[in-house]
Amino acid sequence: MKLGQATIKDIARELNLSASTISRALKDYHGISDETKRKVKEMAEKLNYRPNAIALSLRQSRSFTIGVIIPEVVHFFFSTVISGIEEIANSRGYNVILAQSNEKLAREISTIETMLSNQIDGVLVSYSKETKTFDHFTKLLDHGFPIVFFDRAPAIPGAINVMVDDYQGSFDATAHLISQGYKNIVHLAGPKTLKISIDREKGYKDALLKNGLDVNPAYIISCPLGTLEESKDLVSELLISLPDRPDAFFSCNDIGAVGAMMACRDAGLKIPLEVGIVGFSDWQFCSMLQPQLSSVAQPGFLMGARATEILIDIIEKKLDPKTMEQSLILETKLMERGSSKRF
Amino acid sequence: MKLGQATIKDIARELNLSASTISRALKDYHGISDETKRKVKEMAEKLNYRPNAIALSLRQSRSFTIGVIIPEVVHFFFSTVISGIEEIANSRGYNVILAQSNEKLAREISTIETMLSNQIDGVLVSYSKETKTFDHFTKLLDHGFPIVFFDRAPAIPGAINVMVDDYQGSFDATAHLISQGYKNIVHLAGPKTLKISIDREKGYKDALLKNGLDVNPAYIISCPLGTLEESKDLVSELLISLPDRPDAFFSCNDIGAVGAMMACRDAGLKIPLEVGIVGFSDWQFCSMLQPQLSSVAQPGFLMGARATEILIDIIEKKLDPKTMEQSLILETKLMERGSSKRF
């Protein structure tokens, strides 16, 4: 061992005892004399003994490690989720192995393989945008391997999901815009491969209908990339092309909302007077913009924490994925700010 | 095994061969007939065999896992660093175990312990603000355990560090403000416990002196918290209290710069006409502000990537920490944007 790490055998040799005795003494098993226990512990301390978790993992087929697969780390929301995961995992004695899929299916699959090789006890997954089939997950679920999905919930019957209430958040945001007197509300929608995109679009539509407004398909704009430039360009064009100029934009993410904001400003439109804008996620920067961007806040830390608690409960058989609630839906909170408040 | 995972023994049993033969066949060792190799690989495929990395780790005292200890994940800069780490580690066949110290020394220490128990091959560390003694690191370094520090470099002789050139970045930013004709440049400084704060302040001072301006202690404002409110309040007060009104602010971080921006706007000052502002880190939101915030870009991804390359090279003995360059200093890049460009 690189560190000259002491093992149980070293302690045994020093004290002229057997390895089994050392093991038992360290764990305060019955049938070991107090005198021996004392000596063993003393020697362990002296040799700076640290149990080899790898050996334990091998023996028990348990690694006290959970895997986290996330599309990308550099994303405010995901980083808060990771923080929540790390916090709970740590407090319950688990390690966190992290891997990002970079939104690539191939990498998602290879990552899972590697993690399984490393005998992780369970995995938390937010799948990639490329992922359209879920065999690599169902195969594991069928064998009873603990998986909890967060944020992005796959179409797998029986899978455990922790999500935010995208529908309601979206509904609230749209209803808020309506209440502020905006009428031609455009929705900048995300990729249809993600359930969250679909839910957010549905919340938008329902809010319109519920308030007696029509759903105009021309007002639902697909933003597959999710970049600032994309939404900026699309909105700029929209402001010219549409017969009835849009007077509000509800974007499925904050970046898109900023793009819309820029496009409107470039077009000489006053925010929030002439155009209202609401984003989704409530990234840090929302309150730094001028005007401040209204947005739907997602409880990222809480999501990570709750997902981890559930996963570990399943691992430790405190929960049974077969009988438990399959989805945990966390509430969002609309942060009404300057970009959408006329009154 | 939970997954009914096939082992080498299972393959051996199926084919009436010994475990050693299976192992060798799978690795294409000489001395195994092609026929046998074929059959073994076929059966491995059929049984969905996956080598048990834990068993390997135990045998080789190598886990192909590196630890990452970071003050906090929810931090744009650190998340880009993590991304770089993950990218390189992955490509070189290593797993990444992540833990955040939450800026607590105690947690930093216990985290290291856990990671060592898990036989990590090396660790990447950005130490906490609380950390003032480094015994827990030197102890390991003395035993030849691979550690690479990033961003925050400890006062440990012989330690390998990967940092950005805070001094130069700061110097450039200040020089830029001067070149734009600003004369009364205030520096919003960070906590003195971090070397990066000191370096940034020094860069600011030297840039002033080099350009024939005086260093006025009243123009160096300590912002220990690093929050938006803190800097906003301090700047608001400053704009009134100082005899010569400041006409530029160079903040040691972006958040502080935004606070300054807000305070100036509240005071009715035009940016960049009457006041110039430059931040440090170049967070995503800088280019979303109005006007866009000039900032010193730190190569986070690159820092993570380079630190990981060095660490793995040390682990794999391709580099010797005793003889190699001890510090890798990465260049910053000043992003000149609307908040500081008058001409």
Added chain:
DNA sequence: TAATGTTTTGAAATCGATTGCGTACATAGA
């Protein structure tokens, strides 16, 4: 003193994969 019970400890197997060494067999050369 022998039998029995209690306390304390050890030998060996186990987890999964690797590897040094040994063996069985075939073929070639002398």
Added chain:
DNA sequence: TCTATGTACGCAATCGATTTCAAAACATTA
């Protein structure tokens, strides 16, 4: 026919800790 060389494979030890099964060592009782 006997030795030398090579091919193809198995045995057993190893990594570190745990745990089952037993065996000692000792005390207690009849």
